[in-house]
Amino acid sequence: MNDKAATIGVLGAGAWGTALAQMLASDGRKVLLWARETELVDEINAKRTNSLFLPSAKLAQSIHATGDIADMAGLDALLVVTPAQHMGSVLGSMPAHSRDLVLCSKGIEAGSGRLMNHVAQGVAPHSAIAVLSGPTFAHEVAAGLPTAVTLACSGGEDQWERIAPVIARPSFRPYYSNDVTGAEIGGSVKNVLAIACGVVEGLSLGQNARAALIARGYVEMLRFGEALGARAETLAGLCGMGDLVLTCSSAASRNFSLGKALGEGGRAEELMADRKTVAEGAHTAPVLVELAARHGIAMPIVTAVYDLLKGDDPRAVVSGLLARPLRAEQSPAG
């Protein structure tokens, strides 16, 4: 595939899909953007805005929106940017084709416990899967601010050489990896930890507590990742530590802000019902707790987030975390 001639599309016109389309179109390249909401298709094509999910951006002329997923079928490369729980159904509704699928969602499928690359491979067995993940607030990418990501390619360096030039832009810099599992686990686990950091903020527990939570949460990410075959060096990179630092320290993160509202006394059910945007950590926490139990891995912070989402009192959950037995920093018991 000649990178200038490669045709490219984005599946999902939430904040992140729209921002990625805008980034790809920044050099005038044509980008086809599939939106689930009919009114959004019309708005993007007529007004060059996405008032539902990314109101801050004025979209490039070379982005064309469609509501017909069959339009995406013949493209060379597709960035898949649906919420994680809907990736299987959206990809499954598209005609089969062999292409590069670049997964940009961050989560684990509830019920099956599958990572997104397994979900995608299940419904699109002829496609070559890659994972794009890292510290990437959508509004900043849409504004052209400098951003770096991990681009983990299941097809190794051949796939990287094919897709990196199609995706890279002067202010959007992918780094190569072949650790698809690690790239996915970093993005999935950090969302749950961002909720925890938001709770710390909502309860006014201070900066020391937040730093401790990031460091201890990172240990949980490493422990879980290693059990599933991720490499520690991947989790130390953009898609793990990089994204953890971003989302655990900014109220611009939907996960962090959900946690903050929980810490301030909001009820999880009501907070979730009111949202039109996705806070993936809330969907990932229960399945992560299940997987951790299945693999015999201690994840006390992830479990605490799960308890909070079930409605437990935040102060009681924090007291429970602090009351655990004292142990060595590297203890596998958490």
Ligand SMILES: NC(=O)C1=CN([C@@H]2O[C@H](COP(=O)(O)OP(=O)(O)OC[C@H]3O[C@@H](n4cnc5c(N)ncnc54)[C@H](O)[C@@H]3O)[C@@H](O)[C@H]2O)C=CC1
């Ligand atoms: N917003 C961001 O800054 C970033 C988001 N991501 C990830 O990208 C993925 C998508 O997130 P956003 O674009 O932010 O979403 P969003 O919260 O802006 O928008 C919600 C999206 O969910 C879709 N949706 C709702 N119900 C659906 C259904 N039943 N079936 C299929 N799609 C449905 C909507 O069409 C819309 O695209 C998530 O996994 C998120 O973690 C990753 C990096 C950055």
Ligand SMILES: O=C(CO)COP(=O)(O)O
């Ligand atoms: O993944 C993100 C940034 O890298 C976005 O985080 P939130 O979904 O918490 O807003």
